[in-house]
Amino acid sequence: MKAQQDQLVIYNSLKGEKEVFKPLVEGHIGMYVCGPTLYSEPHMGNMRTFINFDLIYRYLLHLGFSVKYVRNITDAGHITNSAGQEVDSIGEAAKAAQMQSLEIVYKYAVKFQELQRIYNLLPPSIEPTATQHIQEQIEIIEQILANGYAYEVNGSVYFDTRRYMQDYHYGILSGRKVDELENETRALNAQDEKRFFADFALWKRANPNDMQIWRSPWGNGNPGWHIECTAMSTKYLGKQFDIHGGGMDLKFPHHEDEIAQSCGSFGCNPARYWMHANMLNVNGQKMSKSFGNYFLPKQILEGTTGLFEKSYSANVVRFFMMQAHYRSNLDFTQEALNAAEKGLSKLTDALATLTRLQGAEKSSFDVEALVASFYKAMNDDFNAPILVANLFEATRLINLVNDGKEQISVADLVLLKEKMSAFVFDVLGLQQENSNSESRLAPVMDLVLDLRQQARTNKDWTTSDQIRDGLAKAGIVVKDGKEGTTWS
RNA sequence: GGUCUCAUGGCCGAGCGGUUAGGCACCGGUCUGCAAAACCGUCUACAGCAGUUCGAAUCUGCUUGAGACCUCCA
Numbered sequence: 001m002k003a004q005q006d007q008l009v010i011y012n013s014l015k016g017e018k019e020v021f022k023p024l025v026e027g028h029i030g031m032y033v034c035g036p037t038l039y040s041e042p043h044m045g046n047m048r049t050f051i052n053f054d055l056i057y058r059y060l061l062h063l064g065f066s067v068k069y070v071r072n073i074t075d076a077g078h079i080t081n082s083a084g085q086e087v088d089s090i091g092e093a094a095k096a097a098q099m100q101s102l103e104i105v106y107k108y109a110v111k112f113q114e115l116q117r118i119y120n121l122l123p124p125s126i127e128p129t130a131t132q133h134i135q136e137q138i139e140i141i142e143q144i145l146a147n148g149y150a151y152e153v154n155g156s157v158y159f160d161t162r163r164y165m166q167d168y169h170y171g172i173l174s175g176r177k178v179d180e181l182e183n184e185t186r187a188l189n190a191q192d193e194k195r196f197f198a199d200f201a202l203w204k205r206a207n208p209n210d211m212q213i214w215r216s217p218w219g220n221g222n223p224g225w226h227i228e229c230t231a232m233s234t235k236y237l238g239k240q241f242d243i244h245g246g247g248m249d250l251k252f253p254h255h256e257d258e259i260a261q262s263c264g265s266f267g268c269n270p271a272r273y274w275m276h277a278n279m280l281n282v283n284g285q286k287m288s289k290s291f292g293n294y295f296l297p298k299q300i301l302e303g304t305t306g307l308f309e310k311s312y313s314a315n316v317v318r319f320f321m322m323q324a325h326y327r328s329n330l331d332f333t334q335e336a337l338n339a340a341e342k343g344l345s346k347l348t349d350a351l352a353t354l355t356r357l358q359g360a361e362k363s364s365f366d367v368e369a370l371v372a373s374f375y376k377a378m379n380d381d382f383n384a385p386i387l388v389a390n391l392f393e394a395t396r397l398i399n400l401v402n403d404g405k406e407q408i409s410v411a412d413l414v415l416l417k418e419k420m421s422a423f424v425f426d427v428l429g430l431q432q433e434n435s436n437s438e439s440r441l442a443p444v445m446d447l448v449l450d451l452r453q454q455a456r457t458n459k460d461w462t463t464s465d466q467i468r469d470g471l472a473k474a475g476i477v478v479k480d481g482k483e484g485t486t487w488s
Numbered sequence: 489g490g491u492c493u494c495a496u497g498g499c500c501g502a503g504c505g506g507u508u509a510g511g512c513a514c515c516g517g518u519c520u521g522c523a524a525a526a527c528c529g530u531c532u533a534c535a536g537c538a539g540u541u542c543g544a545a546u547c548u549g550c551u552u553g554a555g556a557c558c559u560c561c562a
Contacts, residue, residue, distance in 0.1 A: 018504095033562095034562075035562090036562075037560085037561080037562095042562080043562090045561090045562060046561085046562045047562080048562070049562035050562075052562095053562095079559090079560050079561095080559065080560075087560090089560070174491090174492095174557080174558095175491075175492075176491070176557090176558075177491085180490060180491070180558090181490085181491090181558065225560085246562065247561080247562030248556075248557085248562080249556075249557075249560095249561055249562065250561080250562070251557075252557060252558075253557095253558090253559090254561095276562095277562070278556095278562095279555090279556075279562075280562085281555085284554065284555070285554095285555075286555075286556070286561095287562095288560095288561060288562090289560090289561070290560080290561075320500085323500075323501060323502090323510080323511070324500080324501060324502090325501085325502075328494095328501080328502090329493095329494080329555075329556090330500090330501085331500070331501095333499070333500070334499095335498090335499045335500070335512075335513080336499065336500040336501085336511095336512080337500090338499095338512070338513090339499075339500060339501095339511055339512030339513080340500085340511075340512080341512090342511080342512060342513095343510085343511045343512065344511095346511085346526090347511095349526075383502080385501065385502050385509085385510075385511095386502060386503090386509075386510085388502095388510065388511080389501095389502070389509050389510035389511080390509090390510085391510090392509095392510055392511070393509095393510080396527095396528090399526090399527055399528080400527090400528080402527085403518095403527065403528080405528085456521080459521070461521060461522075464521090465522080465523085468523085468524085472524090477524070477525075478524080478525090479524065479525040479526075480519095480520065480523085480524080480525080481519090481520095481525075481526070486525085488525090
């Protein structure tokens with residue numbers, strides 16, 4: 001695995017190019033990913049990012065790295081709204097629902113946990129929340145103040161972007177130039193306490209109607225939106241760690257500001273590799289709350305999105321996402337989902353076939369090269385679609401062996417079983433579908449199919465077709481194969 | 489308006505200068521009492537125009553179209 005670890009290449013958003021991945025400490029990786037803000041239920045687009053980073057986490061584990069994976073939960077913080085005001089979105093949502101802030105956060109945290117289970121996300125090593133780390137946030141703000149990169153006004157603290165730009169490069173990640181931004185950004189209004197339009201809040205003094213308030217050296221208030229990630233990543237991974245990830249839409253300003261905060265307090269960019277997952281589209285447009293074109297992860301399982309004629313399992317949705325690269329946009333369409341459903345069943349059928357194959361003297365094709373192609377795909381910036389294509393090549397060969405047209409040696413059979421299973425289940429995170437034989441229906445179906453088989457033996461096609469059609473109406477498909485009749 | 493990204497066959501989607509990625513659909517075949525399913529095979533596309541090159545989906549320029557960010561968003 002060491003050899004494979006050394007060949008891993010990652011696209012680093014900070015440089016805008018692929019780089020050979022070298023962890024700070026050999027064999028160990030610290031990874032931080034920005035998690036959800038729990039003022040509403042995460043939608044399918046949110047889930048795509050978490051599924052993609054789950055894939056990345058899983059592959060790093062498969063390569064034998066020891067990974068500390070931190071993904072936060074945002075349960076407090078003031079953001080800047082379209083009017084340029086700092087607002088507490090969780091508090092607003094809580095008020096609208098006539099709940100407490102903690103109540104609404106807890107409600108959606110439970111849902112998010114459930115979604116993680118359904119979509120087969122491995123739990124991160126730590127899932128810290130902002131409210132548990134107010135003290136750490138305050139300490140970092142104090143450090144930034146002490147370093148001269150922030151100023152206090154009336155109980156609020158702002159990051160001093162102009163001062164920062166004298167020593168560091170603001171825009172290093174997003175490529176934005178502050179003087180270009182200035183012309184296109186709303187003007188500072190008279191009441192604004194900021195000295196400069198690009199300054200952002202580190203700490204915001206309390207409003208009379210705030211639901212949550214914390215004490216600080218600057219009086220009662222709330223942390224700013226960006227400081228929590230700096231506090232939590234630093235606490236659990238150190239001042240500098242290997243990978244920082246998140247959705248593409250967080251690149252600016254959130255991640256840019258995280259870099260500024262880390263440089264402003266500790267003098268270094270927090271992460272060596274910045275990774276950004278791309279958005280999920282519906283009809284060519286980013287799925288988002290503000291566009292109103294979103295659906296919930298549970299709706300697709302229940303077939304209630306209003307967009308598709310039928311429901312799809314979490315496994316199918318996950319497989320569908322694995323057929324697009326994490327840095328590409330992905331369009332959700334019914335035809336594409338149907339294609340994923342059929343493709344997945346072809347792949348899982350082949351895995352079942354693989355367990356039944358008999359090993360021969362020697363292989364008629366290069367199994368080691370096939371397995372190497374799995375690693376090659378994933379080592380190239382986690383190219384899951386190429387991996388899937390290679391798994392389908394394996395599927396074709398497995399079926400040919402099954403038909404007696406190709407051969408595989410006993411040793412190669414062991415290798416292929418191990419690697420197919422590892423990449424399909426451990427890396428792609430697909431789940432073994434429940435076998436029909438386990439259901440309560442199984443004994444009944446055995447009986448019915450037995451009766452139908454008797455009719456077929458007697459060439460009583462009327463009866464046998466009657467049973468088949470009747471079952472079809474109940475949603476059960478009967479398949480007559482060479483080795484007997486199966487159903488699903 | 490500014491910054492950036494993208495445009496691939498019926499659909500989804502890889503591709504990073506020279507081997508038809510892959511999946512689904514379509515079509516042909518094997519199997520089957522007939523179907524369905526399964527399996528095998530077939531299907532040579534890269535927005536337009538110009539340029540660089542022995543060679544371009546891939547590099548450069550222009551044109552057209554779409555999207556993201558610039559304000560919260562995964």
